[in-house]
Amino acid sequence: MTFVSDLLASVSRRSRELIGLKAVETPPRHAADVTALARTLLSRRGEASGTAVARAILDAYRLLDAPGRLAVLRDLSGGFGADRAKLDAAIAAYQADPSPACAATLHAAAEPRRQELIRRLNLAPRGTLDLVRLRDDLLAHLPDNADLKVLDDDLVHLFSSWFNRGFLVVRRIDWSTPANILEKIIRYEAVHEIRDWDDLRRRLQPEDRRCYAFFHPRLEDEPLIFVEVALTAEIPGAIGPLIAEEGTPLAADDARVAVFYSISNCQTGLAGISFGSLLIKQVVEELKRELPKLTTFVTLSPVPGFAKWLAKERKTETGFLLDDERQLLDALDAPDWRADSLRAQKIDKLLARCAARYFLTAKSSGNRPLDPVARFHLGNGARLERINTGADLSEAGLRQSHGVMVNYLYDLGRIEENHEAYAERREIVAAGPVKKLADQKG
Numbered sequence: 190m191t192f193v194s195d196l197l198a199s200v201s202r203r204s205r206e207l208i209g210l211k212a213v214e215t216p217p218r219h220a221a222d223v224t225a226l227a228r229t230l231l232s233r234r235g236e237a238s239g240t241a242v243a244r245a246i247l248d249a250y251r252l253l254d255a256p257g258r259l260a261v262l263r264d265l266s267g268g269f270g271a272d273r274a275k276l277d278a279a280i281a282a283y284q285a286d287p288s289p290a291c292a293a294t295l296h297a298a299a300e301p302r303r304q305e306l307i308r309r310l311n312l313a314p315r316g317t318l319d320l321v322r323l324r325d326d327l328l329a330h331l332p333d334n335a336d337l338k339v340l341d342d343d344l345v346h347l348f349s350s351w352f353n354r355g356f357l358v359v360r361r362i363d364w365s366t367p368a369n370i371l372e373k374i375i376r377y378e379a380v381h382e383i384r385d386w387d388d389l390r391r392r393l394q395p396e397d398r399r400c401y402a403f404f405h406p407r408l409e410d411e412p413l414i415f416v417e418v419a420l421t422a423e424i425p426g427a428i429g430p431l432i433a434e435e436g437t438p439l440a441a442d443d444a445r446v447a448v449f450y451s452i453s454n455c456q457t458g459l460a461g462i463s464f465g466s467l468l469i470k471q472v473v474e475e476l477k478r479e480l481p482k483l484t485t486f487v488t489l490s491p492v493p494g495f496a497k498w499l500a501k502e503r504k505t506e507t508g509f510l511l512d513d514e515r516q517l518l519d520a521l522d523a524p525d526w527r528a529d530s531l532r533a534q535k536i537d538k539l540l541a542r543c544a545a546r547y548f549l550t551a552k553s554s555g556n557r558p559l560d561p562v563a564r565f566h567l568g569n570g571a572r573l574e575r576i577n578t579g580a581d582l583s584e585a586g587l588r589q590s591h592g593v594m595v596n597y598l599y600d601l602g603r604i605e606e607n608h609e610a611y612a613e614r615r616e617i618v619a620a621g622p623v624k625k626l627a628d629q630k631g
Contacts, residue, residue: 202543204463205243210335211426214267215383218249218252219253219257219605220253220257220258220260220261220264221260221264221321223246223249223250223253223261223264224261224264224265224268226242226245226246226249227264227265227269227306228241228311229242230242230246230306230310231269231305231306231309234531239309239312240312240313240314240630243309243310243311243313243316244313244314245308246310246313246317247313247315247316247319247320247323248312248325250319251319251322255326255401258326259326259330259334262323262326262327262330262334262337262340263334263336263337265303265306265340266303266338266339266340267336268334268339269301269302269303269306270301270302270303270339271299271301271302272298272302272590275298276295276298276411277358278298279294279295279297279298279299280295280603281293282294282295283295301339301343303339303340303343304343304346304347307320307343307344307347308347310316311347311351311407316407317351317405317407317408318407318408318411319410320344320458320459321348321408321456321458321459322458323344323458324341324344324348324457324458324459325457325458327340327341328341328458328460330608336602338531345461345462347464348459349433351405351407352405352413352459352462352464352468353401355404356406357403357405357413357464357467358403358404358405358406359401359402359403359404359428359468359472359475360401360402360404361399361400361475362374362393362400362401362402362412362415363393363394363400364390364393365393366393369410370412371386371389371393373410373411373412373455374389374400374402374412374415375389377412377415377453377454377455378451378453379451379454379541380451380452380453380491381428381432381435381450381451381583385604388432388434389454389478391432391434392417392432395438396420396438396439396440396442397419397420397421397438397439397441398417398419398420398438399417399418399420399447399472399476400414400415400416400417400418401415401418401468402414402415402416402455402462402468402470403467403468404417408456409608411455411456411457412455413454413456413459413464414452414454414455414464414468414471415452415453415455415468416449416451416452416453416465416467416468417449417450417451417452418447418448418449418450418472418476419431419447419448419450420439420441420444420446420447420448420483421439421444421445421446421448422439422443422444422445422446422450423445423446423449424446424485424487424500424574424575424596425446425450425489426577426580426594426596427489427577427579427580427581427594428450428489428580428581428583428586428594429581429582431448431450431489432450439522440479441480442482444480444482444483445483445484445485446483446484446486446487446598447473447476447480447485447486448482448487448488448489449469449472449486449487449488449489450488450489452465452468452469456513465565465566465569466568466569466609469569469599470569470604471604473486473599473601485598486598486599486601487574487596487597487598487599488566488571488595488596488597488599489577489580489594489595489596489598490562490566490580490588490595490597491562491589491590492544492547492560492562492590492592492593492594492595492596493560493561493562493589493590494559494560494561494589494611495543495544495547495560495589495590495591495593496521496588496589496590496591498547498551498559499518499521499540499543499547499591502543503518503519503604509546510543514539517532517535517536517539518536518539520536521533521536521591527579527582527592533579533611536591537578537579537592538578539575540591540592540593541578541593541626542580542626542627544576544578544590544593544595544625544626545624545626545627546618546626546627547559547560548560548563548573548595548617548623548627549619549623549624549627549628551615555615556599556615557615558617563617566597567597567607567611567617567618568608568611568612569599569608570599570603570604570606570607570611571597571598571599571604571607571618572598572600572603572607572619572620573595573597573617573618573619573620573623574593574595574596574597574619574620574622574623575595575596575622576593576623576626577593577594577595577596578592578593579592580592580593580594581593581594594624598620
């Protein structure tokens with residue numbers, strides 16, 4: 190890929206020399222100039238010169254300050270829609286003759302010019318990564334700038350095609366992986382912090398550890414998403430032993446359980462483009478081929494919204510919590526509530542029941558589970574298998590979920606059935622003990 194990038198860069202430089210495009214030789218410094226150059230790119234037919242202009246646009250955009258970038262994003266959203274005259278003519282033609290040919294013409298006329306602009310920008314060397322970074326900026330501004338939604342829709346539409354499974358490559362990450370990629374694994378880890386290179390070595394080098402990532406050919410050495418796996422004898426109920434500094438590795442051939450304990454998305458600009466389900470299923474196949482004695486595939490997952498939900502539940506008279514239980518949960522407001530082991534056991538027992546209720550009854554829009562991690566795994570066809578209290582005693586774990594973590598089971602024979610139950614009926618597939626916990630009163 191480095192050779193290809195260098196080759197395209199050479200073509201861009203040569204094209205500038207041949208066509209004498211001053212705007213490319215001297216990148217614009219203002220948002221309006223970047224937008225003007227974007228219109229120039231849409232008007233050009235030559236691929237070589239177009240590649241040079243595309244590179245100049247992306248370079249100029251990156252050099253702008255935050256207000257300048259926002260201005261460009263607004264210009265792209267508001268000034269590069271469909272050609273109104275062509276669209277009106279195509280609508281009239283289709284109304285007069287609703288044939289497949291006229292429908293195709295109408296479809297082409299309705300496409301915003303932004304999409305063709307994005308395609309041409311993608312031809313620049315490193316253009317794909319720059320467009321992903323551009324969407325990083327867009328997503329940061331989107332909550333306060335609804336007018337940017339049309340540009341985001343176009344980027345998502347194109348990214349969904351460019352990053353489909355057919356273009357993705359799964360690679361195992363180990364201690365022999367190039368250092369520039371390993372450094373990004375440390376940086377992008379979003380679930381359980383990797384403190385330093387020694388910590389990373391403990392997660393990659395032992396024979397009972399695996400790590401896999403998805404890559405895209407146009408993003409060279411930038412991972413899209415990666416998953417860390419621990420090979421164990423039994424389903425684990427806590428994260429501490431899996432990432433502890435001490436411990437004797439389990440012989441891989443003795444393992445019966447593969448535990449997906451951390452899944453990290455690496456590119457914010459690809460938010461909404463789903464890779465996780467594909468990666469998990471691909472890794473399951475890789476592990477089954479390598480270690481046929483593995484029989485169980487589970488996660489050890491965080492519950493990021495549980496503490497926030499429970500705080501509201503404690504203040505609401507729903508009948509779910511008794512007065513003495515509310516008083517017991519008041520101890521959660523103290524940072525050292527686990528110091529009293531007897532009290533912690535009582536609280537953990539109550540937290541397990543509350544967590545079961547959270548997973549099975551708390552809903553977001555579309556009657557989906559409130560918990561985002563639950564939506565992800567249930568949507569992939571997993572089953573909510575077990576609730577583990579006191580499983581994550583890190584600062585983040587206690588803050589987000591009071592230490593609760595859960596296991597989702599990927600039963601290979603029932604993944605499709607579970608997926609359909611969730612997708613079609615929003616049924617939360619859960620193990621019997623979890624359902625019983627949710628039904629308990631007091």
